[in-house]
Amino acid sequence: MSSEHRSGFACFVGRPNAGKSTLTNAIVGSKVAIASSKPQTTRHAVKGIVTRPDAQLVLIDTPGLHKPRTLLGARLNDVVRATWSEVDVVGVCLPANQRIGPGDTYLVQQVAELRRRPKLVALATKSDLVSPVRMREHLLAIGALEESMGLRWEHIIPVSAVADDQVDVVADEIIGLLPPGPAYYPDGEITDEPDETLVAELIREAALEGVRDELPHSIMVVVDEMGLREGRPEDKPLLDVFASMVVERDSQKGIMIGHKGSRLRDVGTAARMQIQALLGTPVHLDLKVKVMKDWQRDAKSLNRLGF
Template identity: 40%
Template sequence: MERKETHKSGFIAVIGRPNVGKSTLVNTLIGQKIAIMSDKPQTTQNRILCILTEPDAQYIFLDTPGIHKPKHKLGEYMVKAAEGTLKEVDAILFVVDATEKMGVGERYILKRLQATKKPVVLVVNKIDLIERKQALPIIAGYTAVYSFAGVVPVSAKKEVNLDSLLDELRKYLPIGPQYYPKDMVTDQPERLIVAELVREKVLHLTRDEVPHAIAVETEEMTTRSNGDVYIRVTIYVERDSQKGIVIGAKGALLKEISTFARKDIEMMLGARVFLELWVKVKKDWRNRAGVLHNLGFGGDA
């Protein structure tokens, strides 16, 4: 008797306004830190593919930049990457923050979603920060303006209700093969993840005027004969004043960035890492298409 194929696999876009916890959600679901996290908006600059493999299903998440009104070419690229993802996937997770009211940003995204025929699951994140009874009016507000395929309240940080979210998602995945090896959690090369981990530390440790003016590039990554890994990374800023901020007094802040980033990179690579950081000025790089292309942002934005 022929066995009926029931394995499911599919691509899922994770969208939402900046800083609602999209990257935290994806990292928690796949059980490994791939997408960087920060309390600064627009942390994710590139579209990152993250993979969760279970015995009967493979969930391929596309963690996208937050959809927002762009103020420069980099912003245009980020929004284009996020909105372009909606056309390529089997399902969409629209993540909102339970602690904030529906605003212009959410309405903008909902308007964009009207054009898609893909199933959209509303994920109300950060429910650990509100009382349970407060979740109902939040959900009612969203379901009044859009017909969602499903609604799941979660806390990505506290790992609340994530199994229910996966169960809900599985309904909308097509029957299909396991596209990626079971131990593969991302399609991103190690060099890019290293650069992202360094950028995360800069976002955490610098002042507000710096974060979106930085880009990070891994220039060299070499495994030595003893198994140690040498990595040279360049942090690009737009102005000399920003360079001074990132370096800090007597190089103190840059050293702190290096220390924290090295710990995460060593955990990812499973090896001892020697990390060398350089800071360079590329004036107005966010508005220069050629520079954006060289840094991996796609200069046609």
């Protein structure tokens, strides 16, 4: 081998909707991190794994850092900071179609204040939405953060995950910053998340589509039971998934079920297609809606739900 094998961990940070999950998916080439147009959809540090002959990059998809209003918010922020201090590279997503604002500088400052600071890469995301002139302004503004925040960008890269523009450049440059090391995961694995976690996230993603804005934070999905149905021929497997969507109030339960159960059916159908695509097995999905009063503010509920 001409060059040594590199391996390590990276994550993307940015304001809600800065394009973090979409970029993670584009680099991994598969749907491992849920992408939704609603802020705070990512709740787990889902890892996407990119294995190449010369390197292995493990991408960690963290929740967005935000000023917490609930106990859940505070715990999510702790997850984020713990992740940042463990990774080798942090890619800061600064969407080109928006000016750099206080939310961005707050984030960059939080990363800059870590005791063990990872290498930093600035990503001008959503490059397909702006003109070359606007992009030049944006790149200059990103460059100016070095002096004002006392940090150093290893690279500043315009990228569009949606238009598949420069996605491979981002992957190459991040891999170039990783230390020499062995592969941590076997080839062919794209995530180490248990199937149950991925299934729960896909159901939650389907549930968030088209729901009014007050619901996203209040929906949690728990996979109660999941397994292949017994007594079926080997060439005709069926995966049974029993899952509950947990909300905080009875009124939200009504919204999730919909008129004569129509909304629940739509969510179930959309989620089932996604789960089948992910696991490659026909799926029977049994979906219920449960109310757990104010679970985001209750330590016992959060512990039960795995936070």
